[in-house]
Amino acid sequence: MSRFTIKPINVATPMPTQNPFLFAVYHKDVYPAGNAKMEAPRVGNGNDWNANQPYRMYHGRKVPGFPQHPHRGFETITCTLEGTIDHTDSLGGSGRYGNGDLQWMTAGSGILHGENMPLLNEKGDNPVRWFQLWLNLPAKNKMVEPNQLMHWNENITRFNTPDGKANVTVLAGTLHGKTALPPIRDSWAKDPANDVNVWHMLIKPGGKITLPKSAEGSTRSIFLVEGSGLVIDQEKIPELSVVEFKGQRVAPEVQLSNTGTEKDLEILVLQGKPIDEPVVQHGPFVMNTQEEIAKAFSDYRRTQFGGWPWDQDAVIFPREKGRFLAVKGKPEEYPPSAIKKDEL
Template identity: 50%
Template sequence: MNKILKIEALGFPWKTQDPFLFCAYHRDEYPKGNSQMGVDSDLLKGRNIGQDFSVNENWRMYHGSSIPGFPYHPHRGFETITINKEGVVDHTDSLGAAGRFMAGDVQWMTAGKGVQHSEMFPLLNENKDNPLEIFQVWLNLPSYSKMVEPHFKMLWNEDIPVINHKDSANKITTVEVIAGRIHSVKSLDATPNSWAARTENAVGVYTVKMEVNAEWTLPKTNSNANRSIFYYKGETIEIEGVKIDAKQTIEALAGEDILIKNGASDSYFLILEGNPIGEPVVQHGPFVMNTQEEIRETMKAFGKTQFGGWPWKQREVAHPRDKGRFALHSNGKEEIK
């Protein structure tokens, strides 16, 4: 049986399968930060700040005017799962919630009926570079959950289950179980209204690192699920005997075990799988609904309410340099790490 269904090159953003909408992967080698946690003006010359997504640059300022990141913007009808591998992300939203999360942490946000949020990448280090590596996965919501109350939660690095699989040659494969289950290892709970909150939907989100020449088998899950393996860093691997170069997406059967053999360098993957929602998807920028009429209603609602407005003084909110990892929720509860 051919367990590999499709192989194609990674683009930007990464193409995903239902129930996911897409994945944006960012790797930016930011320089030393200045006193405002941004980039010195002489390094900004020649860059189209506010629109700079050039894949030819080793760092991109995105839409921030001084600090890298994304000033406040709206979402409705889906979820974001932001996986931080390196660097700093500062969150604020229209509900009055805020947070800072760092390497290994994951933020899971249900936009539901509508929320605005800001995601900034303050450059805390003044004496050394500030690399940033994040994935932002967009996970769709079924029609019955499109208009739920917005919600966010933190999956802290210390709490996320990790598997260190040792093969017969003592080579290690490390798997972070962000959503779903690998054998007996179960993830932390998803947000309450997520498609991933129901185990029968078989949603899995895993990040994987394989040592040189390591072997690991991705176990089978629900045969109705879609499964994508994003091989974003490394040299070559073999999946079920097929040699594959890095920077490829591999779609594979979810109802079969998938044997992966690594090559001569460490290899890194993001794996997304889950039962499809199977509903029409109509997207207009940051809004994802089921019909064009719902999109028009969403645009009217945002124009009228601004999804609660913006309670912060700045469009680009960065927390103090000496602030550690934390999450302040809209109900006033604060988590400090």
């Protein structure tokens, strides 16, 4: 009898998740060359999720992405693979990140933010790939002060298996003795006892990697987002699938093998102990009761979570601007490569 269940997934639409994760999506778009304003050649309709197209505008009109929108009661983890994202928020924070950078953002008591994708290349395609995860917050932290944290690509924990046939990026937690950079301060992931792990893997043909058993009570989901030929427990996993371990005391040790002959497998693993509290979600708000959801909407209508301090709903920065993070009251941050370049 199989120790797991298999479900289909689709690019650009939400994938099934297990507590403590609320939401996971894999964005994969090949945008054409941008114009002088870093805009796409077609205008979006404000709600473009067509998986049959080479790219989507999402909620953007001229620049693809997600103009200002609210959140309360959880945190986002944005894991970039390719391309550029410009961030702005109602706290006056801003940033440009991508190509392997990782952003943690605690919505807490409420924040407006925008994530827009400037098409920097005027002469060729602008491929963009990234995951966004929503990780729940326990009741005691749902109304904490909003906050964000950037982990630059250059600092993120990565390792190869001894044969060089698998590469792992440890975005949260620990795998095979390699530990991720610290999560944001109010996160459920902050306490190692909660066993929150986020691993991104590339497995070459003929490669394999073993996942150790989880902590007691943890859930585990394995998303196959690219490639075919994945075998787990001698069972072949279809392309674009999620494998869920649940209903067990411990997610067991398993080996992931690429039995294909041509393409790398690309895999995302989410693991963690559930937050043993009621979950009530309505759109961008995640609380513990229906009354708290009603209050979230009331607070948003009344305060706009501090208001939007930017002159546009979909803000992008100048083409020549490099990666950066600006948080109100703190010095602007830059990745190590930019700092070294400035020192030369």
